Amino acid sequence: MADRNLSVITEFILLGLTDDPVLNTALSVLFLLIYIITVLGNLWIILIISATSQLHSPKYFFLSHLAFLDFCYSSVFLPKILINYLLGQKTISYHGCLLQYSFVNMFLTAECFLLAAMAYDRYLAICHPLHYRGLMTPTFCICLVSASYLLGCTNSLTHLRSLLNLTFCGPNAIDHYFCDIPLLFHLSCSDTRHSELLFMVLSGATSIATFLIVVSSYLGILITVLKKYSSRGSYKALSTCASHLTVVTLFYGTVISTYLGTSSSFPQDTEKILSVFYTLFLPVLNLLIYSVRNKEAKEAMRRMIKRKVFSQ
Template sequence: MGKHNLTVLNEFILTGITDRPELQAPLFGLFLIIYMISVVGNLGIIILTKTDSRLQTPMYFFLRYLAITDLGYSTTVGPKMLVNFFVHENIISYYFCALQLAIFILFINSELFILSAMSYDRYVAICNPLLYTVIMSQRTCWVLVAIPYLYSTFVSLLLTIKIFSLSFCGYNVIRHFYCDTLPLLSLLCSNTLEIKLIILILAAFDLISSFPIVLVSYLLILAAILKMKSAEGRRKAFSTCGSHLTVVVVFYGTLSFMYMQPNSSSFFDTDKLASIFYTLVIPMLNPLIYSLRNKDVKYALHRTLEQLCNIFT
């Protein structure tokens, strides 16, 4: 490969979700609806948990930052993906591709740890209710959110700088609908052993430091619920954890499906399906799950709508 082929690359072409013309319009309509529901739902959660006095608890504090995270990575990917349905070649500049990758890694990595913090919060609420306000103080909540964001920023910058400091070949077509790590690695001409090792170590650390917290928290919660003598108490406890447990199962299940599949020629097609789910569908589902299953959120929404109606009438 000539040296000039390693240095002239200034932009990438995203292949998008499909190249079949008859599917462009229906898929655009579908994903536009999904993205708009995601934006409205997550913005609604953010506003409600910030303004409603009854939602000023640690649980809704973490829910607000989960919504911010969902909104962050879905917006990083969604608008650019929707553009792909209308252009012949969806071109993304070299530096915007790097920026998209960095922001996406920041938010998707943060979600792992925010879900862990929410699991710990539910454990304290059910297993140590008398000490809940002491253990889950405002300072503790901020630490449990700030540390994941700082760590995820470090991971994001490390991986992005490492990838984009390597040499790309002349071929600049990314077989994906956004700049993701694995499709970009396939375009590199440099030795990728080091960056792949870094990704593996970071992924293992993320999993080891987040998933056990979720698992142990819910095992202790289950043990505490089973010891409850009151059926009403068990019902309330399950109701308290149900929404978050559903979100955890969907999120970890999707990531496991994506990263544990075999390396084959059909990988990128399967990867696109999984990516669509966790970049667009999950950010739409999370606010729906919490709003439909949570009475406090529904009441807060009802009160807010009543206040808005009173203002405009």
């Protein structure tokens, strides 16, 4: 019976953000621009960091991986959205849907842990400057990043296994622009209580654990700055954390609101808007925050552009 039910659903319909064809056309153009900016901008950041010896530090090592995650994250669903809009279709295969969510979950989880690692890096740099180089070694940095990816993969595979145990026998319309797991639970004709509990526990543990690391790191930074630095020194020390703190606030604010609230906390349209913010706009904001507000990154960009111009 389970096999027969599974064979009924071979694809899902992604309803997207709106049924208005004119608005869909405008959104497809906007999403294409966002995707081009995200891809080129994040690849540009990775190139600058790898090519500039002055940026070969833990801070920029983590930033290059954040740019890589944003690039991968956007590439999971934006091309599919654009193809669906351009071809006038809204379908995604059953296995494609599960894989799409799995990759979104993997990159989202990895970014949570990477942001926590970046907060810890700033804590060591400001609170323990004399021991910073000895503590934040290249090997330790690689271990932190590897752990972020490994935890992302583990979390994703756990959810994928849970989803594969569910049966889908109709309806198959997902009121969203990508395959989001709470909506898949609603469409399943299986008992989803175990899967939903697993989702809440893993999502809650990931969000709360990484958020506590970030908060405790910045509390430590604030206490140290107020105790040891003058007003001018305090401003300079805190300004080095401003970019990361802005990204963390935006990221956790939208993700926690979307996934840790109950399904009735927001109307579906509000959840879509929150999803648009953290899936489409946040990678672009990360790019702008870390490049426009970062003096070292801007200086490295200027030097690279000058070398390219004068070498021709």
